[in-house]
Amino acid sequence: MLLPIKKVVLVHGLFMPSVMMLFLYCQLKRQGFVVTLFSYPTRDFEQGVRKLNREVGQGGQVYFVGHSLGGLLIRRYFEKYRPHFDDTCIVTIGSPHNGSRVARIVCSKTGTLVLKKIGSHFISRVG
DSSP states (O other), X not given: OOOOXXXXXXXXXXXXXXXXXXXHHHHHHHTTOEEEXXXXXXXXXXXXXXXXXXXXXXXXXXXXXXXXXXXXXXXXXXXXXXXXXXXXXXXXXXXXXXXXXXHHHHHSHHHHHHHHHHHHHHHHHHO
């Protein structure tokens, strides 16, 4: 009896291209999984959630692996769309499910000012 093929969706983290998941992609392909490298704009989280919903849909056997922000995106996808799959599993690697101190600082006014100062310093050195 042939076992159904399971699909695995790999979701990258913040400011990373999907190719960062290539090693895992190759390992899973060798094991016989159908693997998708999902790419999304990390600066627009909700757009990424909508894109994941369009590309994955519902039904079948789908496993999800998310690194960092990718894990949060998968979690938000399940919260927002409540998809139904015959079999599913979610694995998150280094995802800040309880929040991130660094993110809170970066999103604050102080963090924004510091980033602007660092950015302008970097640009003046490169330029």
